[in-house]
Amino acid sequence: MDFTHYQTNSQIDMKWQNMITESDKGISIANDETISIFIPMEIKKRGGTAMIIMPKNVNLEEGQKCFDDTMIKSIARAYKWKIMIDKEEVDSLADIARRENLSTGFVSKIFNLNFLAPKVVERILSGTQPRSLKLQDIVTNEIPDLWQEQLENWGFEKS
Numbered sequence: 378m379d380f381t382h383y384q385t386n387s388q389i390d391m392k393w394q395n396m397i398t399e400s401d402k403g404i405s406i407a408n409d410e411t412i413s414i415f416i417p418m419e420i421k422k423r424g425g426t427a428m429i430i431m432p433k434n435v436n437l438e439e440g441q442k443c444f445d446d447t448m449i450k451s452i453a454r455a456y457k458w459k460i461m462i463d464k465e466e467v468d469s470l471a472d473i474a475r476r477e478n479l480s481t482g483f484v485s486k487i488f489n490l491n492f493l494a495p496k497v498v499e500r501i502l503s504g505t506q507p508r509s510l511k512l513q514d515i516v517t518n519e520i521p522d523l524w525q526e527q528l529e530n531w532g533f534e535k536s
Contacts, residue, residue, distance in 0.1 A: 421509065442504030448512045452498060455490035486516040494524030500533060507532035 420427055461467050467476065470488055474481040493515070500506045510531050521527050 443506070443508050444504040445501065445506065445511070448501050448506075448510075448515075451487050451512055451516075452490050452493070452501060455487050458484070458488055459491050489516065489520050492520050492522075494527045496524070497527055497531065497533060 458470070458473050461473065462469075467473050470484045471481050473479075473488075474484040477484070497506070514531065521530060527533075
């Protein structure tokens with residue numbers, strides 16, 4: 378029951394050895410005993426991790442949530458910093474950066490997560506955000522002021 382698999386883009390070729398005969402359940406095997414299966418997916422390397430990106434017309438089922446710990450922790454961090462400023466525990470983002478030994482630029486980018494649309498935050502915290510969306514996608518560009526624009530730019534369904 379050995380098999381070898383080769384991955385090329387969206388196609389997986391498997392070479393079966395001693396697993397299936399041509400009469401098993403109506404499966405036919407080519408002369409070279411290779412079965413080709415096409416799976417509509419895309420494999421991308423994002424944030425040092427290989428991710429399988431499903432086509433846009435495929436909906437995730439409830440059990441297929443994808444929690445992005447980096448995004449969740451960053452949203453929590455931004456919220457914590459906002460509370461610190463509101464309570465006047467710190468005077469500025471520069472104070473936060475000094476306290477946490479971080480660059481002011483990084484603190485500023487993460488702090489801007491406080492301006493995400495509530496639906497974006499809700500979907501990220503529930504693990505139902507678009508799987509291709511990463512923290513870098515949000516913080517590298519200016520966050521749109523309009524919530525609907527955020528939803529459209531980052532691949533969330535229209536509300």
